Amino acid sequence: MSRYLQKWNELADVKDEFAERDWFPGTSGNLSIKVSTNPLTFFVTASGKDKRKRTSEDFLLVDKKGAPAEETKLKPSAETQLHVEVYNRTNAGAVFHVHTIDNNVISEIYKEEGKITFKRQEIIKALGYWEEDAEVSIPIIKNDAHIPTLSQQFSKYIHGDKGAVLILNHGITVWGETAFEAKKYLEAWEFLFSYHLKLLALQNVQKQYPVMPIA
Numbered sequence: 001m002s003r004y005l006q007k008w009n010e011l012a013d014v015k016d017e018f019a020e021r022d023w024f025p026g027t028s029g030n031l032s033i034k035v036s037t038n039p040l041t042f043f044v045t046a047s048g049k050d051k052r053k054r055t056s057e058d059f060l061l062v063d064k065k066g067a068p069a070e071e072t073k074l075k076p077s078a079e080t081q082l083h084v085e086v087y088n089r090t091n092a093g094a095v096f097h098v099h100t101i102d103n104n105v106i107s108e109i110y111k112e113e114g115k116i117t118f119k120r121q122e123i124i125k126a127l128g129y130w131e132e133d134a135e136v137s138i139p140i141i142k143n144d145a146h147i148p149t150l151s152q153q154f155s156k157y158i159h160g161d162k163g164a165v166l167i168l169n170h171g172i173t174v175w176g177e178t179a180f181e182a183k184k185y186l187e188a189w190e191f192l193f194s195y196h197l198k199l200l201a202l203q204n205v206q207k208q209y210p211v212m213p214i215a
């Protein structure tokens with residue numbers, strides 16, 4: 001199988017999995033996978049599609065500027081520039097962006113702090129931190145409809161081949177060395193967000209009804 005087809009199928013499988021989790025509400029979200037390094041090319045989702053459907057027009061190949069690398073009528077994701085920033089600054093192999101209710105609510109609650117930190121959670125190991133007292137933080141940046149401005153803010157937090165940024169009331173962008181790693185990181189972050197929101201909700205109930213024993 002050609003590298004081109006192999007990468008296409010890998011990205012299509014990730015897209016199907018995320019769609020099953022309902023991680024693409026209202027056509028939101030975009031995904032990419034690197035195809036070649038020199039010159040840089042990557043597949044990115046076509047803009048505005050229903051990402052729950054698997055079709056032959058789901059992705060297009062783009063270059064280091066995010067412009068189509070081949071003749072196509074498809075438009076790259078409106079947020080391709082964020083993917084471009086990651087590939088141009090790191091050796092990441094995949095970038096995934098999804099809008100979930102959990103990641104949006106977390107960004108709203110912690111917007112003033114500009115980040116949220118997690119510790120004492122086994123799932124942190126999935127992010128690559130194996131120490132007993134490991135702490136992980138994810139930055140929260142302001143959303144901006146002007147994608148060059150958003151990309152500029154976002155790129156301040158690109159520090160290596162793996163990472164993640166929350167965009168306020170918008171979504172999360174995660175990248176990793178491979179599609180497998182990026183998916184694992186995204187799943188770990190969404191686990192942490194979901195756990196935290198459930199705990200906050202239960203702690204609030206406990207304040208009202210103190211008989212309930214909760215951490």
Ligand SMILES: CSCCC(=O)C(=O)COP(=O)(O)O
Pocket residue numbers: 026027028029030045046047048049076077078079097
């Ligand atoms: C429909 S949500 C607004 C756009 C967005 O944030 C997104 O993730 C999807 O945009 P795309 O151009 O990649 O379809």
Ligand SMILES: [Zn+2]
Pocket residue numbers: 028029030079097099170171
């Ligand atoms: Zn988005």
